[in-house]
Amino acid sequence: MKRRSAGAEVVNEHPLWLYVREAKDRFEDLSDRVWGSPETCYSEHASVAAHIEELRFQGFELHEALAGIPTAVMGKYGREGPVIAFLGEYDALAGLSQKADIAQKDPLESGANGHGCGHNLLGSASMLAATALKRWLAQTGTPGRVRYYGCPAEEGGAGKAFMVRAGAFDDVDIAITWHPGDVAGFVKGSSLAIARVDFTFEGRAAHAADAPHLGRSALDAVELMSVGVNYMREHIPDTARIHSAILDSGGLSPNVVHAYAKVSYMVRADTTADMLTLLRRVEKVAEGAALMTETQVTVDVNSGSSNLVYNPTLGDLMQRNLDRLGPPPFTSKDTAYAARFQATLSEDDIRQSYAAKGIVEKERKALADFNVPASTPAMPFGGSTDVADVSWVVPTVQMWGATHAIGTQLHSWQAVAQGKGRPALKGMVHAATVMAATAADALMQPDVLARAQEDLARYVGSVGYISPLPKDAMPLA
CATH class of the missing domain: 3.40.630.10 (Zn peptidases)
Structure with missing residues (x-):
């Protein structure tokens, strides 16, 4: 034919x-x-x-x-x-x-x-x-x-x-x-190799007007983590990529110190080894955000793929x-x-x-x-x-x-x-x-x-x- x-x-x-x-x-x-x-x-x-x-x-x-x-x-x-x-x-x-x-x-x-x-x-x-x-x-x-x-x-x-x-x-x-x-x-x-990672921050709820000093904001920790990762971007390989999305902001009322918040990150790099190294740096930023806000952070690596x-x-x-x-x-x-x-x-x-x-x-x-x-x-x-x-x-x-x-x-x-x-x-x-x-x-x-x-x-x-x-x-x- x-x-x-x-x-x-x-x-x-x-x-x-x-x-x-x-x-x-x-x-x-x-x-x-x-x-x-x-x-x-x-x-x-x-x-x-x-x-x-x-x-x-x-x-x-x-x-x-x-x-x-x-x-x-x-x-x-x-x-x-x-x-x-x-x-x-x-x-x-x-x-x-x-x-x-x-x-x-x-x-x-x-x-x-x-x-x-x-x-x-x-x-x-x-x-x-x-x-x-x-x-x-x-x-x-x-x-x-x-x-x-x-x-x-x-x-x-x-x-x-x-x-x-x-x-x-x-x-x-x-x-x-x-x-x-x-x-x-x-x-x-x-x-690009990739990891999909969730960071869950837990703090202490409080009335944001009456007793804000008693609260420990998980949402603050999410925001500080974002700031820290943004400062990282100057110091990572040009081909690396980091993306994020807030999965749970911990509530809808601004008059509450949010005791819970969850953010998801995708970390990408040229090779699996490079990606895992970069991921560890992102995890350190999360630990720093938790330290600054006196909250606790849990890290869950949900999935990952190689190059x-x-x-x-x-x-x-x-x-x-x-x-x-x-x-x-x-x-x-x-x-x-x-x-x-x-x-x-x-x-x-x-x-x-x-x-x-x-x-x-x-x-x-x-x-x-x-x-x-x-x-x-x-x-x-x-x-x-x-x-x-x-x-x-x-x-x-x-x-x-x-x-x-x-x-x-x-x-x-x-x-x-x-x-x-x-x-x-x-x-x-x-x-x-x-x-x-x-x-x-x-x-x-x-x-x-x-x-x-x-x-x-x-x-x-x-x-x-x-x-x-x-x-x-x-x-x-």
């Missing part, structure tokens, strides 16, 4: 492309169903149920509540040969409810959740790739085992870090995943499949749809999208009718992902998919609104096609598996993986 890529010469079709096309309709429906039930951090009960239903339909052997996490699941197929893992996600974000296909901010339900990072697409495409590979293994008799990992709580909960700690990936040979975005290409750069390990062998293999397939088959109708959303974005949004991929905008496009060129340099990724923890123990490759109008910022209402559109679904199937073909090529080229393991061993070195999670940390909603 033959296929013509946009702007490219006729190329031979990869055998996995057909298997993806034959199965795609059910996974487009799965993506839409998950979009319609957005659930956050370890509460993805409807979403994981939908994934379990589809895994069962596709004939996978099920392992529910994987790693002791109720909303994690694994489906597996095959009895011998290398283990190929596809990583999926399905968690949403709080406060991003938005009607589909509407190019203006219009929540379905004010204050409710929404799929602002495209994880409805992410999990569906990864399972589609796993299903296509499963069918190919069964038809050809090629030795190999395929697994789909349904991973909860990527947004702030570090589900995969807990799964790694529980040994869920110990016998996996390679892991493959992707993330929705606005231009297709594989991820060459690293990510991403890039695997050049698998990256080259995925790039060859991107080149062979070409970009998603967007139509003029798809472009017109995306243009409505791009019109709601700023010039800075669009410029940032190109800059983040290391490419130059030559002409204004609403949708990416191109893939990121192989010659593009690795670009730093300022965010964090728990895929990184898998990448420290298993050779891992990840790609960006072209699912949204160019310039769309993740974690925005625009991303939610486009999550059921035809461009998003076409980009999702495109990513599944690349991932499935990459997996099949790895199975047909045993030297790839060996070289991928060598790449990982060189990066990890003798120290090996250091979990960013404290030993007593547990997955928390």
Whole structure:
């Protein structure tokens, strides 16, 4: 069979492309169903149920509540040969409810959740790739085992870090995943290691007018901690990031000395070791704030993720499949749809999208009718992902998919609104096609598996993986 890529010469079709096309309709429906039930951090009960239903339909052997996490699941197929893992996600974000296909901010339900990072697409495409590979293994008799990992709580909960700690990936040979975005290409750069930490201050309540001298304000401690962290910012690496949000200010009345207050911090740095060092400095600031206010502080590290390990062998293999397939088959109708959303974005949004991929905008496009060129340099990724923890123990490759109008910022209402559109679904199937073909090529080229393991061993070195999670940390909603 033959296929013509946009702007490219006729190329031979990869055998996995057909298997993806034959199965795609059910996974487009799965993506839409998950979009319609957005659930956050370890509460993805409807979403994981939908994934379990589809895994069962596709004939996978099920392992529910994987790693002791109720909303994690694994489906597996095959009895011998290398283990190929596809990583999926399905968690949403709080406060991003938005009607589909509407190019203006219009929540379905004010204050409710929404799929602002495209994880409805992410999990569906990864399972589609796993299903296509499963069918190919069964038809050809090629030795190999395929697994789909349904991973909860990527947004702030570090589900995969807990799964790694529980040994869920110990016998996996390679892991493959992707993330929705606005231009297709594989991820060459690293990510920032991160810890999510809650600081709870407890003091003594008092009447703020009659006896303020008897009170010890936990809210003062939160504010002083913020001042201290702000003074730290001059003295941390340029690439480090510290963010915070007050979870509980301790009350609504200004006439009360607040005896309780709670603030959450995210601490990010280039490596896990650097992040843990920076976290200790933030903890010292909290201790100082408690000392100044004569309050008590409790520190709870809820989650953490490592920095991403890039695997050049698998990256080259995925790039060859991107080149062979070409970009998603967007139509003029798809472009017109995306243009409505791009019109709601700023010039800075669009410029940032190109800059983040290391490419130059030559002409204004609403949708990416191109893939990121192989010659593009690795670009730093300022965010964090728990895929990184898998990448420290298993050779891992990840790609960006072209699912949204160019310039769309993740974690925005625009991303939610486009999550059921035809461009998003076409980009999702495109990513599944690349991932499935990459997996099949790895199975047909045993030297790839060996070289991928060598790449990982060189990066990890003798120290090996250091979990960013404290030993007593547990997955928390």
